[in-house]
Amino acid sequence: MTQPTDNTRASLLDAALNAAERGWRVFPLRPGTKRPALHGEASCPGTGPCASGHRKWEQRATTDADRIRATWARGVFNVGIATGPSGLLVVDLDMPKPNSSADTPDGVTSFEALCERTAHAVPDTYRTRTASGGRHLYFTAPPHTRMCNTAGTIAPLVDTRAWGGYVVAAGSIIPAGPYEAVGGSVAAPAPAWLLSILQPAPRAVQAPSVAVVGQSRRYADVALTAETRNVAGAQLGEREAKLFRAARALGRFIAWGDLPRHEVEQALQEAGETVGLPPSQCRATLRSALDWSISHNQRRRDAA
Template sequence: MTQQPDTLTDTLTTALDYAAHGWRVFPLLPGSKRPATPNHRAADCDGTDAWCRTGHAGWEQRATNRPDWITRAWSSNPAYGVGIACGPSRLVVVDLDTHKPGSEIPEPWHRFGITTGEDVLDHLAGAHGGTITPTYTVQTVSGGTHLYYTAPDTTRRFANTAGKIGWLIDTRAHGGYVAAPPTTIGTSAYTVVDDRPPAPLPLFLLDLLTRDHQSAARASQDRSQDGSVHPARPMRPGGSGEPVRDQSAYVERVFEIAINGDAPRGVAGLLDADEGGRNAALYVAAATVGKLVARGLIAEHVALDRLMDAAAGHIATGAYTPYEAESTILSGFRRAATRSAA
């Protein structure tokens, strides 16, 4: 597999090497995890982009293993990072994060003294009689770990998950991508720490990804076997105080309001922002969505990705750079976390 390149000019060679292994790649903006293209939202697509002549093409549709397309893309800007589209590459990447200082450690992990996704995964493997098969492994810029596994040969299309398997564990598959070595953000780079070929997805992970946990999750919110405090149930965005039984629907409704607004209630969304007010609108949207992050209803990186996608149109007009947009969103998240802790 691919070794860590020494210079940015080696990124093209690395991208071509990934493609030779059948992985679909696309360029990331320099110093960022954001796709370099497209620079417009699906709702704003007018078909003038060559990729969009038969319909809007996002980063997943543009990901390729064609050497000529890859060469053309990275030759235009050797500083581009490398993104790998997991679904088209038949990969399931397990993203193992680390505990952020100052944030709460949930049970039972607090009781066990566990603070990393790697330890959570190891515990889950033991509990399910499985093993964590050694595989192609990357260290992320935040100190986490990406485990690359090949997706099972099945008609099932695995999607992304955020915390479904366990605390500090996300997965990327169809609809998801990973920044890959030698992508650099700030002074840190993604690096290969185990260069062996990706192993098949372990059976215990396959079971956890395909098992329907919805009934058990809902039951655990209503009662606890050991008498512990019940997890907080989200309230409706309108503030009625009525618990929402379907958390996914609640999350989507919050995003809908943050991005598109709520005209009957006179709430403006990110997309309604006019020139001069776009950065403020992005901050408000981030603070709104940040409540979901603070309550553990969605992973921070997933929320960040969705808001960055929503802000793509404003970025394209020069209202702010991708870096500025990301900084504003994270500021909104911090504001929401502070208010939630108060």
């Protein structure tokens, strides 16, 4: 009866060591789940690694092989990878929820469509298949840049994991199925066009060159496409919130001169009406969110 558990433990230990050999910091997840196995702050004993204060899973994740072996000797733990400390940006391409409409595209389809619209090939990088059938695309984050998690910023059912986030490593198993490496031998650097959506480049104080203006406009166009798609894919109960967030996000491009206001208003108005919001409600939401965002970002630019 113990052999399957022993074999599983050895396999999970190998998965943790393999990730650590890549320079990715790992920590244990509860057996058969995606939840961290480390104690929380409320139950912190204040000893060992936490002797000088509670240390969360992100701080305790490690590449030390001896610590990893000692940890996995104590249990059949799944493997978590702390993305931020590992220098990773992982794009999470999720599957539609069970209550989604039948024509809702999955994250892989949304990401492929975004790549096509921005005239870029789907990046070739290390990737895994999740237990639900989605994909994790692993990229190295830019050095000296602290990127955060996002949800739906790029496209519907396309999230990212960086500082403050983690992913389940290949080799882990939950009741829904295993996490498996399905391609790419190494994590490629995060593409510039993807970074431009997640962290738009600040405008220079001096007058920009024609080339810079063209690049900024391309970034703005990608953001407009992504935000419009987010609104158009909103579910009941989140439609106005998504419209408001999209307008707040795009207002900065209006303030910076990269997008005309009427173009943003028209695209978001149509997307809002498409998901069933009344035209007058769309206009009111857009006016409020855009006015705030333009004013806020104009002040920031003037103060630069």
